[in-house]
Amino acid sequence: MARTSKATYTIEFPLSIPVWQQHRLEKKFKIARMVYNSCLGEALKRHKAVKMDKQYRAWLRESKSKERDQQLAAIRLAYGFSEYGLHHFVKSVQRKFKEHIGSFEAQKLATRAFQAVEKLHYGKAKNVHFKSWKDDISVENKSNTTGLRYQDGCILWGNQPTKKNPKPKSWICMPIAPKANDAYAHLALMDRTKYVRLLKRDVRGKVRYFVQLIQEGYPPTKHNRKIADDETKRVGLDIGPSTIAISSEKAVELRELAPGCSMDGKELKRIQRKMDRSKRTTHPHHFDENGRIKKGRLTWNYSNRYEKLRQKRKELYRKIRVKRKMSHEKLANDILSMGSDIRVETMRFQSLQKRSKKTTRNKKNGKMNCKKRFGQSLANHAPAMLLTIIDRKLGYQGRVVKKIDTYAAKASQFNHITGEYTKKQLSERWNDVGMFRIQRDLYSAFLIENTNETLNSVDVDLCSAQWDRFVELHHREIARLKQSAGKTLRWFVA
DSSP states (O other), X not given: OOOOTTOEEEEEEEOOOOHHHHHHHHHHHHHHHHHHHHHHHHHHHHHHHHHHOHHHHHHHTSOOOHHHHHHHHHHHHHTTOSHHHHHHHHXXXXXXXXXXXXXXXXXXXXXXXHHHHHHHHTTSOSOOOOOOTTSOEEEEOSOSSSSSEEETTEEEESOOOOSSOSSOTTOEEEEXXXXXXXXXXXXXXXXXXXXXXXXXXXXXXXXXXXXXXXEESOOOOOTTOOOOSOTTOEEEEEEOSSEEEEEEXXXXXXXXXXXXXXXXXXXXXXXXXXXXXXXXXXXXXXXXXXXXXXXXXOOOOOOHHHHHHHHHXXXXXXXXXXXXXXXXXXXXXXXXXXXXXXXXXXXXXXXXXXXXXXXXXXXXXXXBOOOOOSHHHHHHHOHHHHHHHHHHHHHTTTOOOEEEOHHHHOTTTEETTXXXXXXXXXXXXXXXXXXXXXXXXXXXXXXXXXXXXXXXXXXXHHHHHHHHHHHHHHHHHHHHHHTOSOHHHHHHTO
16 A cells, blocks of 8 residues: 655653743743633633624534534534634734744644644543643644744754854753764654754653653664565454453464553542642641632642642653553554555444443342443553554554454454354453364454454454464464563453
């Protein structure tokens, strides 16, 4: 499949700059935060005006049609509730700070603010949040010609020195210095830079600055990267809240997603209890006699102890997030080394986060069953992130992850030998297929691997041809899992 010319990838570098440049950068980030908040506030006003319009509400009650969509879009444009409408608004805001932030950077901030309110407008979000001075923030450009840009090994931002003004107060020149033995970084810098993004993060209690270069083309291939010998080889994935089953021509595996990346629950609860005690001590009048927060608008002034605890909690989340992403990147590379025809069931992980609506009792002791489902497991293992990473890596080959029709294929219920569908309880981890006892998740991955090209049913003939190979690799994997040190994986084969 031919590659497109619009492919891009991102490479990140830490910035090591003197204190005086940090002060200038902080001023620019402060202005960017003000611009973003101004755009967010204006977008919220326009969103509320559209929602209050009687004609708009009347058209929303009509059945879906092209005329309805056109009328709704026309009303939104009449109130200026659009991305370009917010670009027009940000011109007057940016003009006051034109020495510190360019028009393209301001437009990107306006776009980001509009996208946040747009999710609220269409019911995909419950609320939007303004940026406080404590929040991490990023600024990016739309091109690499003016304003924030990369040139000759340096990140440039602000008005350049001239004869009339040899030392402009807004000028910053920050060099990028990749390591000498980092061949990947040096090769990436040879590609054309489309635009630059600056980021501010809190790392171990200290403010750190990073730059991301969005490069044109495809990322360089690392020397130790395993590549599939045949890109057309199929790989079936059965992904769950905490594990992923993989079935391919060469390997059948059951892996835990992001092992060791679960949040330390005891430590987190300990920090949160300390934060709650500190908040109640410094704001005794904000709570009623039952210990609940009073209704109405309240002013909170947190103590230094509270801020240190909040910073400690934030650092815990940051470490787990970085470790989880690194684990997913490695797993995605291992999967792509087996083949590039990746097939997976269509899943809505958001539905698994919701609490159960039915109230049930335990048959053994008669107690109420907990209504919680997989929210904590999804937060720790992030299965949707893994699929996003695989899809991004496949995009460099001009491919996409193939999502089969879950309700039509019913891979978890199908038996390719008998051709029958049998519903199973979630606690049933084994299937009796012919003469063999097969682990449920691995068998589902095998069936997903051998779906037809329409992605709505299992190809029984293909399953029969690959069955002996799968059984051999399956038994080998089960023997490995039974000797595994991880409790999670041993539970799936118990």
